[in-house]
Amino acid sequence: MAGNSYGTLYKVTTFGESHGEALGGIIDGCPSGIELDLEAIELEMSRRKPGQSAIVTQRKEPDAVQFLSGIFEGKTTGTPIGFIIPNTNQKSDDYSHIKDNYRPSHADYVYDQKYGFRDYRGGGRSSARETASRVVAGAIAKQMLPEIKINAYVSSVGPIHLDTPYQDLDFSKIESNPVRCPDEKSAAIMEEYIRDIRKQGDTVGGVVSCVIKNVPVGLGEPVFDKLHAELGKAMLSINAVKGFEYGSGFSGSEMKGSEHNDLYNPDGTTKTNLSGGIQGGISNGMDIYFRVAFKPVATIMQTQDSLDNKGNITPMTGKGRHDPCVVPRAVPIVEAMAAIVLADFYLINKTY
Numbered sequence: 001m002a003g004n005s006y007g008t009l010y011k012v013t014t015f016g017e018s019h020g021e022a023l024g025g026i027i028d029g030c031p032s033g034i035e036l037d038l039e040a041i042e043l044e045m046s047r048r049k050p051g052q053s054a055i056v057t058q059r060k061e062p063d064a065v066q067f068l069s070g071i072f073e074g075k076t077t078g079t080p081i082g083f084i085i086p087n088t089n090q091k092s093d094d095y096s097h098i099k100d101n102y103r104p105s106h107a108d109y110v111y112d113q114k115y116g117f118r119d120y121r122g123g124g125r126s127s128a129r130e131t132a133s134r135v136v137a138g139a140i141a142k143q144m145l146p147e148i149k150i151n152a153y154v155s156s157v158g159p160i161h162l163d164t165p166y167q168d169l170d171f172s173k174i175e176s177n178p179v180r181c182p183d184e185k186s187a188a189i190m191e192e193y194i195r196d197i198r199k200q201g202d203t204v205g206g207v208v209s210c211v212i213k214n215v216p217v218g219l220g221e222p223v224f225d226k227l228h229a230e231l232g233k234a235m236l237s238i239n240a241v242k243g244f245e246y247g248s249g250f251s252g253s254e255m256k257g258s259e260h261n262d263l264y265n266p267d268g269t270t271k272t273n274l275s276g277g278i279q280g281g282i283s284n285g286m287d288i289y290f291r292v293a294f295k296p297v298a299t300i301m302q303t304q305d306s307l308d309n310k311g312n313i314t315p316m317t318g319k320g321r322h323d324p325c326v327v328p329r330a331v332p333i334v335e336a337m338a339a340i341v342l343a344d345f346y347l348i349n350k351t352y
Contacts, residue, residue, distance in 0.1 A: 001115070001127065003182035009177050009347035010144075011136040016085075018127030024084035025133035027140060030070065032078030036143060041065060042138040046087075047332040048132060050323075053178035055194045057323045059090060065136055081140065085132050089215060101316055102307045105298035109307065117178035128326070131333045135321040138336020148342060152210040153333040154181045154327045155291065157190040158197070166167055166211050180331045198324035201301030205240075205294050208334045212277070212288040212342070217268075219345040220325035227282025227345060228290075234337040235292045240326050242291035247276020262286075271341060292334055294327050296338065 005013040008028045016023035042065070049063040050056060063085055069079030098120050102109040111118040118124060142150065151171040155162045162183050167185035173182040179194070181187035190206075194207065197204045220227025232244045251337060252260055262270035262279075270286055277288035299318040306316040 001229050005010050006016055006237070007340060007344045009339065010141065010344040011352075012134065014130055016087075016130065016133070017121070017237060018087070018126040019119070019124070020087060020120035020131040022081070022086045023083040023129060023133050025137060027070070027081040027137050030076050030078070030081055030144065031347075032076055034076040034140075034144060036075055036140065038073060038074075040143065041136060041139040042140075042141065044135050044332050044336070045132065047175070048135045050327055050329070053328070055178055055198070055324065056329055057190060057223060064134055069241055070239055072328060078141075082334035083133075083136055085136070086291065087129075097316070097319060098306075101314060102309070103298060103316065104306060105295075105320075107169065112309065119251065127241070131336075132236065133340060134340070135332055135336045138332075138339040141336075141339035144343050147214050148291065149213040149269075149340075150335045150336075150338050150342075151212065151213075152208050152331045154179050154187075154190065154331060155209040157193055157206040157325060157327060158204040160186065160190050162186045166209065171211075174331070178328060180328045201318075201324070202324070203297040203300050204295045204325050205242075208292045208294065208327055208330050210290055210292070210334050210338055215277060215283045215285065215288055215342065217283060217285040218349055219342065220278065220281045221348075222281045225343075226278075227283055227288075228276070228278045230341050230345070231288075231290060231338065234341050235290070235334065238292070238337060240294045240297065240330075240335055242295045246278065246288070246290035248274040249291065271332045292330075294330055297323050297326055 011028040014025045045063045068082040128300040169182045277286040299322045303317045
């Protein structure tokens with residue numbers, strides 16, 4: 001299996017399966033001398049971990065990170081940072097019923113066809129539990145770039161949308177509710193909707209919005225390695241993501257150039273920011289903002305037809321512990337991947 005690494009200079013490689021002994025990763029390229037706040041890393045992990053509220057999966061994992069290398073006396077040494085995250089609460093028997101069956105809209109079938117073998121316990125490598133390693137790497141990337149502020153939040157759940165411009169939101173309220181929506185009224189409606197969906201044995205998707213402030217001018221390359229292209233790739237690599245748009249996004253296609261152009265101020269900033277902080281693939285110093293769409297979780301507690309490995313269509317009912325809606329736990333993952341992209345381009349920019 002290839003494709004387990006991301007990045008050019010700040011390179012992150014992850015390993016491990018949902019029900020294996022541990023997850024883990026190696027971070028190559030982190031500069032030396034960065035004083036790490038290990039409590040901040042633990043906080044990021046607690047935002048992603050399962051069992052944190054009544055509207056997410058009830059799997060109980062402490063997600064405690066054990067660093068194996070690359071850190072001495074609290075500072076990065078410049079050598080590869082190796083770490084593991086032990087799995088402590090596997091219930092592999094919950095997946096015995098899919099040993100020979102392929103769940104609808106999961107990676108079961110394609111894994112078996114591609115590799116001729118699969119770890120059916122929790123999806124193995126295709127499980128979203130893999131993203132725990134990304135959050136570690138993202139937390140360290142954030143500490144590489146302390147001036148840059150990354151805030152992601154839930155802006156929609158199913159048909160419920162928060163349409164308030166991000167400039168009018170108080171990001172300090174993101175962590176004040178289990179949905180991670182900075183608008184209290186919308187958060188309450190979203191939470192109740194997720195609870196109702198769970199009672200139905202169903203799941204629902206949503207959107208995570210992200211705002212990145214204080215990005216210096218010049219990150220990104222103008223042709224294939226555009227900043228927005230790498231952000232898009234990073235976000236689309238997250239489990240369950242079905243769409244990515246930045247700046248004006250798809251709505252920009254309905255506008256005229258006279259409406260869409262961001263006119264300059266004398267200091268190089270722009271009066272509007274429909275470009276989303278990126279022009280020609282390069283950051284322009286304005287806020288970068290984008291939206292990431294997540295599909296409903298594929299495992300539902302209802303009976304649906306599945307396919308077995310002999311080609312038979314058979315009924316299947318979901319079992320185990322699953323999120324009725326992934327977006328609250330996806331917020332720190334989106335932030336982590338954004339931080340990894342920016343850290344990589346920051347180091348690339350220093351080579352000029």
